[in-house]
Structure formats: C-alpha cells, structure tokens
Amino acid sequence: MPSQKLTxxxxxxxxxIRPSLVATSSKSGKPNVSPKGSFQVxxxxxxFADMNSPRTVANLKENPQIAVIGLDPATRxxxxxxxxxxxxxxxxxxxxxxxxxxxxxxxxxVRIQVDEAVLF
Numbered sequence: 001m002p003s004q005k006l007t008x009x010x011x012x013x014x015x016x017i018r019p020s021l022v023a024t025s026s027k028s029g030k031p032n033v034s035p036k037g038s039f040q041v042x043x044x045x046x047x048f049a050d051m052n053s054p055r056t057v058a059n060l061k062e063n064p065q066i067a068v069i070g071l072d073p074a075t076r077x078x079x080x081x082x083x084x085x086x087x088x089x090x091x092x093x094x095x096x097x098x099x100x101x102x103x104x105x106x107x108x109x110v111r112i113q114v115d116e117a118v119l120f
Contacts, residue, residue, distance in 0.1 A: 024059035049106035
C-alpha cells in the first residue's frame with residue numbers, strides 16, 4: 001500500500017537528491033550504511049534497487065527496520081525517513097523497478113513502508 005506519510009515536498013526531495021544513504025542493522029545490532037542511487041517513489045511506493053548490497057539485504061531479512069537520509073551538500077537541506085523494509089525478488093513492483101534501472105537487473109527491489117518522513 002502506498003505511504004500516506006510522504007508529502008509532495010518529501011517526494012520532490014527524494015527525486016532530486018542522489019545518492020541517499022540507507023541504514024540497516026542486523027538482528028544482533030551490527031549497523032550498516034550504504035549509498036543508494038536508485039532510491040525513488042515508484043507507483044506510489046518508496047523503493048530502491050539492490051544491485052550488489054548483500055549486507056543491506058541480509059540485515060533487512062533479519063531486521064526490517066530501516067532509516068534513510070538524503071542530503072543536498074550545497075544547501076545542507078534534505079530528508080529523513082524511518083520505516084520497515086520488505087525485500088522483493090519478483091512481482092509487479094520488482095518488474096517496474098527493473099524496467100527503470102539502467103545499470104542492469106537488480107537482485108532485489110526493496111520496498112519501504114514509511115513510519116515517519118521529515119524534511120530538514
């Protein structure tokens with residue numbers, strides 16, 4: 001279900017800022033941060049492509065909690081998102097993300113159910 005917590009302003013920031021940084025944690029609490037150039041709103045869903053992020057995906061399978069930050073270094077403005085992720089390896093959303101990804105076929109599509117999104 002598309003998130004109702006993503007305002008038009010947050011969606012605009014997501015479209016403009018590249019890359020975004022995605023933070024995950026294993027079940028035991030070991031953190032991981034990874035840049036994602038494919039972070040986007042697609043068909044009303046917040047997604048990114050897993051091109052080669054084995055630790056990010058492993059963490060999300062153990063612990064779906066996720067945080068994302070996008071920062072424009074020139075203006076020092078950006079956004080933060082907190083939510084729960086779902087790793088998809090097939091289906092309509094995965095297929096749509098594959099069609100939009102120019103760097104090859106993603107291993108997974110990661111969909112984020114947004115709990116909170118803020119601009120700063």
